[in-house]
Amino acid sequence: xxxxxxxxxxxxxxxxxxxxxxxxxxxxxxxxxxxxxxxxxxxxxxxxxxxxxxxxxxxxxxxxxxxxxxxxxxxxxxxxxxxxxxxxxxxxxxxxxxxxxxxxxxxxxxxxxxxxxxxxxxxxxxxxxxxxxxxxxxxxxxxxxxxxxxxxxxxxxxxxxxxxxxxxxxxxxxxxxxxxxxxxxxxxxxxxxxxxxxxxxxxxxxxxxxx
Numbered sequence: 001x002x003x004x005x006x007x008x009x010x011x012x013x014x015x016x017x018x019x020x021x022x023x024x025x026x027x028x029x030x031x032x033x034x035x036x037x038x039x040x041x042x043x044x045x046x047x048x049x050x051x052x053x054x055x056x057x058x059x060x061x062x063x064x065x066x067x068x069x070x071x072x073x074x075x076x077x078x079x080x081x082x083x084x085x086x087x088x089x090x091x092x093x094x095x096x097x098x099x100x101x102x103x104x105x106x107x108x109x110x111x112x113x114x115x116x117x118x119x120x121x122x123x124x125x126x127x128x129x130x131x132x133x134x135x136x137x138x139x140x141x142x143x144x145x146x147x148x149x150x151x152x153x154x155x156x157x158x159x160x161x162x163x164x165x166x167x168x169x170x171x172x173x174x175x176x177x178x179x180x181x182x183x184x185x186x187x188x189x190x191x192x193x194x195x196x197x198x199x200x201x202x203x204x205x206x207x208x209x210x211x
Contacts, residue, residue, distance in 0.1 A: 001038060016048075019056065037074070049086075051098075055108070069101035069120065076106045079114035079132065086120045107142070109159060116151075125183050129157045141183025156184055160193040 019038035037056035102121035113132035125142030174190025
């Protein structure tokens with residue numbers, strides 16, 4: 001894998017660590033102690049706060065700030081202008097500092113749509129999908145689709161991104177799922193997760209027009 005690429009308009013603090021093959025585009029700032037894995041992409045105007053942990057293969061679109069206390073695990077997708085927070089009761093006069101931040105975890109493969117807001121202190125389960133503009137105020141189960149304000153359940157999604165049928169089978173790739181204590185878990189893999197969805201216009205949870 002190639003060495004990291006950092007655009008000349010961006011700044012990476014000296015103690016930050018960037019994995020091989022990661023690309024950091026215009027006007028980004030990666031702060032002290034942040035760790036970004038391999039093969040990630042940070043779009044324009046992305047701020048990665050101090051001590052933030054980002055896994056491998058993560059894609060962060062334009063205008064996203066990932067504050068201290070947020071953890072993005074492998075293959076997370078953050079849509080344009082989605083919002084993370086780290087303090088439930090912020091006051092300019094009484095800053096809490098890192099000891100008062102609420103920890104937010106976005107688990108492997110989860111996708112967050114454009115302009116969604118993630119209130120701090122929640123976990124977004126593996127391969128969950130947060131619709132564009134949603135406001136997440138509580139934990140999201142694995143493979144759940146959530147939408148609205150506040151975000152609530154809108155069904156379940158496959159690892160490939162397609163919405164599951166009522167019998168928890170994927171109409172796009174044929175994979176099947178079963179209930180688990182985390183939400184859903186893969187019961188059997190039906191085929192290639194990297195499938196084309198010909199009926200994309202029928203999905204009710206568009207994240208972004210960008211790939």
